[in-house]
Amino acid sequence: MPAAAAQTPPQSDHDVLLALNTDYINSVQNSDVKRFDEILSDEFYCSNPDGSLIDRAAFLKQTAQPVAIRNLRAEDVLIRIIDNTAIIHARTRYTKPDGTEGGGRYTDVWMRQGGRWLALSAHVTRL
Numbered sequence: 001m002p003a004a005a006a007q008t009p010p011q012s013d014h015d016v017l018l019a020l021n022t023d024y025i026n027s028v029q030n031s032d033v034k035r036f037d038e039i040l041s042d043e044f045y046c047s048n049p050d051g052s053l054i055d056r057a058a059f060l061k062q063t064a065q066p067v068a069i070r071n072l073r074a075e076d077v078l079i080r081i082i083d084n085t086a087i088i089h090a091r092t093r094y095t096k097p098d099g100t101e102g103g104g105r106y107t108d109v110w111m112r113q114g115g116r117w118l119a120l121s122a123h124v125t126r127l
Contacts, residue, residue, distance in 0.1 A: 013081055013086070013112075013117070014079055014081065016117055017079050017081070017086050017088065017110060017117055018077065018079060020039060020110070020117055020119075021074060021077060021079070021088050021090070021108070022074070023035055023039060024036075024039065024108065024119065025072055025073065025074045025092075027039075027063070028063070028067065028072060029067065029069075029070075029072040031063055031064055031065065031066050031067065032063070033060050033063050033064050036059070036060060036063055037060060039117075039118060039119055040056055040059070040060075040118065040119050041056075041111065041113060041118040041119060041120050042056065043056075043120060044056040044059065044118075044119055044120060044121065044122075045059075045120075045121050045122075046059045046121065046122040046123075046124065047121075047122070047123040047124065048062075048124060049104065049124050049125055049126040059122075068096075068097045069094040069095060069096060069097070069102065070094065070095040071093075071094055071095045072092060072093075072094040073092070073093055073094070074090040074091070074092055075090065075091045075092070075093060076089075076090060076091045077089075077090040078090065084111055084112040084113075085109065085110070085111050085112075086109070086110040086111075086112075086117065087107065087108070087109055087110075088106075088107070088108045088109075088110065089105070089106075089107050090105065090106055091103060091104070091105055092104045092105065092106060092126075102126065102127065103126070103127050104124065104125045104126035104127055105124075105125050106122060106123060106124045106125070107122070107123045108121065108122045108123075109121045109122075
């Protein structure tokens with residue numbers, strides 16, 4: 001093993017989940033279906049702001065559509081880890097097409113499956 005690799009401490013679950021949360025938000029903003037395909041479990045479901053419940057396939061199809069909002073970011077991110085399950089609560093802020101600020105909240109559930117953290121569900125609200 002190279003010396004540099006031996007000196008790099010392993011990432012904590014919290015750090016891994018924080019990075020995955022950032023990937024998730026960036027994937028929404030950039031319609032990145034490829035990244036979502038990598039981080040969503042086969043059993044993934046999403047509760048949309050309009051009240052609809054969609055499965056993984058429908059979520060990927062929905063994600064492929066360009067979003068009208070800009071500058072999507074997560075704030076006040078709270079990550080709770082319980083064994084092989086993690087729950088992430090956060091606030092979102094973004095710029096609407098008319099230039100006004102928008103926001104909401106989301107709760108994502110992640111599970112460690114096969115040694116990897118994968119998103120199992122999402123619940124999204126908008127103000």
